[in-house]
Every structure is written in structure tokens, then in C-alpha cells.
Amino acid sequence: MRSAHRRPDIVVAAISQGGLVMPQQSAATLASQQKTTSLRPAGTLYRGREGMWSWVLHRITGVAIFFFLLVHILDTALVRVSPEAYNGVISSYQTPIMGLGETALVAAIVFHAFNGIRIILIDFWNAKYQKVMFYVVIGLWVVTMLGFVPRHLYNVFNK
Amino acid sequence: MTSTIDAPRSPYSRSPQKRGVNWEKWGWIYMRVSGVVLVVLIFGHLFVNLMIGKGVDALNFAFVAGKLANPFWQTWDVLMLWLALIHGGNGMRTLVNDYATTQLTRGILKSSILAAVVILIVLGTLVIYTFDACPAGSPANLLPSFCSAN
Known part of the structure; x- marks a missing residue:
């Protein structure tokens, strides 16, 4: 009922x-x-559970990446203005706070990428494994971030 | 807002001739196809810009100019620009469809998304293809090394 x-x-x-x-x-x-x-x-x-939370995270990371992309295209377009204009903006990004922001951005992108592949596999292969695939996504995310974060933070904090 | 949604997998109420192109279906397919390509393009982009050498600390005009002078990276960046903006714009459109309830806000939000996507695609494409890696009068220490070779 x-x-x-x-x-x-x-x-x-x-x-x-x-x-x-x-x-x-x-x-x-x-x-x-x-x-x-x-x-x-x-x-x-x-x-509920894995299916819903992966969907929530996919939306949140997607919106965050979209707004970053808008700013990223505008700042990169400054290469067409002058070397000084581009270097001025980029050097303001090369700070510890922005370095942490880049870490969060990469974390969002890597989740969105792996969970996107999970969505494709659910659609075209088999929905039966969607929960297992969510934990595979989390595992691959952890491995990728372990490869990226130490190296990136080293570059950010060792000038 | 009250609107009735058909039960899943119920047959179409209109004939195939009157239905026209199923844009939502092609949008759905586009998200999956562009998504797979974008994983490769963006992971490559992040690896080359943030992991190799001194990573984010090495980014400056000379680095970007050195990349954009190469047709390989030009093509890479133009593909990434178009695929990512349309993928992101269509994703944002999905959210507006889900969460914006009045016709006015839906219209304003979706036109803003469309305008942002079109303007940035035009701007980005122009920058990539009209870009000068060695602008005259700029100090040589800010330019890629190949500028002074000629």
C-alpha cells in the first residue's frame, strides 16, 4: 500500500x-x-543511500566546476591582452589559499569524472552493480587524490 | 506547478512524424559521449599543467604561449572548450528545469546560461586562433624562449 x-x-x-x-x-x-x-x-x-548521494555529489561538483570554468576561460583569455596582464592575474592565483582551492577543484573534477563513468555503465551495462560501482568510484578517487595532493601541495607551499 | 508526467515507458501520444527531433534524447547522448572525451582531455590538461615540473608554480604567459603555439595543444584546448562548456551548460539547464518553478525565473536562468556559453565559446575560440605567442614590444623575459631565436 x-x-x-x-x-x-x-x-x-x-x-x-x-x-x-x-x-x-x-x-x-x-x-x-x-x-x-x-x-x-x-x-x-x-x-536513498549510495544512488542518491552519488547523484547529489554529481550535481554539486558539476555546478562548482561550471562556475570555475567560466572564470578560468576569462582569465586564460588575458593571454590575448598582454603577457603582463596574464602574469598579473596568474600570480594572484599562486597563493596558499588558491592552492587549497585548486585541490578542492581537482577533488570535484575527479569525483565528477569517475561517477560520470559510473552513470554511463549503469545506463549501458548493468544497474545491478551501481552500489559496488559507487565504492569503486570512491576508491579510485582516493587513489587519484593520493597521487595528486602531496605533489600539488608541495609545489604550492615550497617556493 | 501542477503538471502530469507520463508513467515510465508509456507509448508516445503523438505519431513519429509529428514528434520531430527528440532533442532531450540527443542531449542525453551528448552528455555521455562528451563526458568520456572530457575525462581524457581534462585529466591530460591537469596532468600537464599541475603535475609535470613545478606544477602550478610554473604557470605564466611563457608556459601558456609555448603550449598554444603548438597545433596539438590548440586542438586539445579548442575541443575542451566546446565540449566542456556545452556539457556544463546543458547540466545547468537540467538543474534549472528541476529547481526553478516559475516561467520567468526559468526563462531568465536558461537565457543567462545560453548567453554565457555562447559568449565564452566565441571568446575562447578567438583567443586560441588569433593568439600571438611573441607580441611585439613585450619584454623578452616574459616570452617563450623560441621568440628570441628568430
């Missing part, structure tokens, strides 16, 4: 990922896992 009550939410949640509902086969796979006593509505990845 209760899950029938929730059906409209399911439809909305599936659509807001980007205009399309998930492929027939993966929806069917999920539904077949939840035939019994689960209160969780069948046919959606985006309600």
Missing part, C-alpha cells in the same frame, strides 16, 4: 537525472530484486 502511494515520486526522481528514464532491462533487474518485503520503491536508483 505504502509503496503504491509513492509511485509518482519514483517517476519524477528517475526523470530528473537528465530527461530519460533508465533502460527497460535495468529497471526490470531492480524490480525483480525487490519483489518481497522491501518498502523501498522498485525501479529507481536515485532514492
Whole structure:
């Protein structure tokens, strides 16, 4: 009774990922896992737990990267003005606070990249593994950041 | 806002001829295709600019000019510019569709996104293709080393 009550939410949640509902086969796979006593509505990845939090993080990191991109294109366009204009702006970025900002930016980009590949695999391969793939994304993110952060912070703090 | 959303996988109410191009479908496909290419382009961009040598500390006009004088990096940057801005703009459009509730705010927000994307694509493309790595009258110590060779 209760899950029938929730059906409209399911439809909305599936659509807001980007205009399309998930492929027939993966929806069917999920539904077949939840035939019994689960209160969780069948046919959606985006309600609760790993599926929802990866979606929330994907949106937040996406917006942050978009606004960075706007500024980044404008500051890089200064190479067309003069060497002095470009170097002036770039040297104001080469400070410890901006260095930490770059670390956060790379963290956002790496998550968005790996989780984007996870979304593609859910759509075209198999939604059954979406939770496992979320933890794979987190693992790859940690490994990539371990490779990047020490080297970057060394460059930022050792002039 | 009250609007009814069809149940998933319900058949189209209009005939294929009247439906026209399914732009939302192509947008959905674009996000996935450009996403995969952008992972390669942006990871390469970050590696070359932040990891090699002295990383972010080495960035200046001479470094960027040295890269943009090379057709390989020109192509790389132009691809990244177009793919990333359209990917980001379409993503922002999705958020506006989800969260902005009145027609007026939706219109203002989506036109602003479109304007930002178009202006920055034009600006960025012009900069990459009209760029002079050795502008006359600039001090030689700010320019890439190949400028003084000629």
C-alpha cells in the first residue's frame, strides 16, 4: 500500500537525472530484486543511500566546476591582452589559499569524472552493480587524490 | 506547478512524424559521449599543467604561449572548450528545469546560461586562433624562449 502511494515520486526522481528514464532491462533487474518485503520503491536508483548521494555529489561538483570554468576561460583569455596582464592575474592565483582551492577543484573534477563513468555503465551495462560501482568510484578517487595532493601541495607551499 | 508526467515507458501520444527531433534524447547522448572525451582531455590538461615540473608554480604567459603555439595543444584546448562548456551548460539547464518553478525565473536562468556559453565559446575560440605567442614590444623575459631565436 505504502509503496503504491509513492509511485509518482519514483517517476519524477528517475526523470530528473537528465530527461530519460533508465533502460527497460535495468529497471526490470531492480524490480525483480525487490519483489518481497522491501518498502523501498522498485525501479529507481536515485532514492536513498549510495544512488542518491552519488547523484547529489554529481550535481554539486558539476555546478562548482561550471562556475570555475567560466572564470578560468576569462582569465586564460588575458593571454590575448598582454603577457603582463596574464602574469598579473596568474600570480594572484599562486597563493596558499588558491592552492587549497585548486585541490578542492581537482577533488570535484575527479569525483565528477569517475561517477560520470559510473552513470554511463549503469545506463549501458548493468544497474545491478551501481552500489559496488559507487565504492569503486570512491576508491579510485582516493587513489587519484593520493597521487595528486602531496605533489600539488608541495609545489604550492615550497617556493 | 501542477503538471502530469507520463508513467515510465508509456507509448508516445503523438505519431513519429509529428514528434520531430527528440532533442532531450540527443542531449542525453551528448552528455555521455562528451563526458568520456572530457575525462581524457581534462585529466591530460591537469596532468600537464599541475603535475609535470613545478606544477602550478610554473604557470605564466611563457608556459601558456609555448603550449598554444603548438597545433596539438590548440586542438586539445579548442575541443575542451566546446565540449566542456556545452556539457556544463546543458547540466545547468537540467538543474534549472528541476529547481526553478516559475516561467520567468526559468526563462531568465536558461537565457543567462545560453548567453554565457555562447559568449565564452566565441571568446575562447578567438583567443586560441588569433593568439600571438611573441607580441611585439613585450619584454623578452616574459616570452617563450623560441621568440628570441628568430
